[in-house]
Amino acid sequence: MxxxxxxxxxxxxxxxxxxxxxxxxxxxxxxxxxxxxxxxxxxxxxxxxxxxxxxxxxxxxxxxxxxxxxxxLQGEPRSRSQVRQEGQWGEPPADGDVMTTYDERPVSGRGSPWGLDIEVRRDGDEAVATLTLRAAHEGAPDRSHGGIVAALFDDVYGFVLALLAQPGFTGELGIRYVAGVPIGVPLECRVRMDRQEGRKLFMSGELRDGDTVLATSTATFITIPRELFYSGQEG
The missing domain is CATH 1.10.287 (Helix Hairpins)
Structure with a gap:
């Protein structure tokens, strides 16, 4: 340049x-x-x-x-703990704001080699991701690989944790594939927390092409103290 x-x-x-x-x-x-x-x-x-x-x-x-x-490979090794963002679990974003994350987050990070180039916004108590899948995401002809859809849901659920200012890990993830997920078409993934029981957060979401539901999901996340999250230990 x-x-x-x-x-x-x-x-x-x-x-x-x-x-x-x-x-x-x-x-x-x-x-x-x-x-x-x-x-x-x-x-x-x-x-x-x-x-x-x-x-x-x-x-x-x-x-x-x-x-x-x-x-x-000649550079100094990097790890998430070295580049953690101190403000990640601070005040949640305002309604309508674009939500950001650490740059190497595999699915949504802007610096991730595997990213889906998604944009996530807060819509009330929901996190809403918009994206268009591309050639390397294809499984069946002109359709996304199912694992890409699962990874998308898992990642976008993480933004609900940001709305709650609460670290957590995926405990269980379920996907129901309703229809083929097309390549090259604008999509919307919308998720939210339904309820909390102790450390368990129960969530649900949908992936849509316009008004057409392509996949639905449920998930259980387990909350964890911030100090354990950054230490790499499990609660």
Missing amino acids: EADDTDTTGDTAHLDPLMHVAQPDHPDVVAVARAEAGRAVRDIGHALVGHHVPVAFLEEFTAALDGLTAHL
Whole structure:
């Protein structure tokens, strides 16, 4: 990427306005760069799965990726506990607000190589995700793999925990597949907590294409103290 001629540091890239007010190693700049890298990896996966290309190109492509992987492996190891967000269990978002999470969250994180590129908003006591599945999500022809749907529900339920400002883990997840989930069509996944019994949170949700219900789900989450959540221990 070209440097911004108006930037006084001389090496700030065109990724985000944050990069014009922060140094290259500032956490905000690193987060934006990692998010863009995650987006690029996702796009590569869908492009690879969804297109025919010559074998010679695939061989060159593989060699280039192997070289980049070797370079990444030279970096310092990272873990969730090292990059935890102190404010994750603070005040819940206002009604209608976009809900954010840690960048490497596998399904919804903006820096996740496996992400579904979803946007989640609060709608009253519900978390509502919008998304469009792509080529690498395909199972049956023109339909999503069922495991993608299960992962989507599991992840979006986690945003209900954010509404409650309460850490927890999945105890049980049930999916009923009502109809094939299409690729390349805008979808909505809507979930909420139905009731609480002690440490158990009982939740439910639906995945829709417009007015058509494609899948329904129920789940039980188990609450856990914040200090145990960040320690990696189970309550």
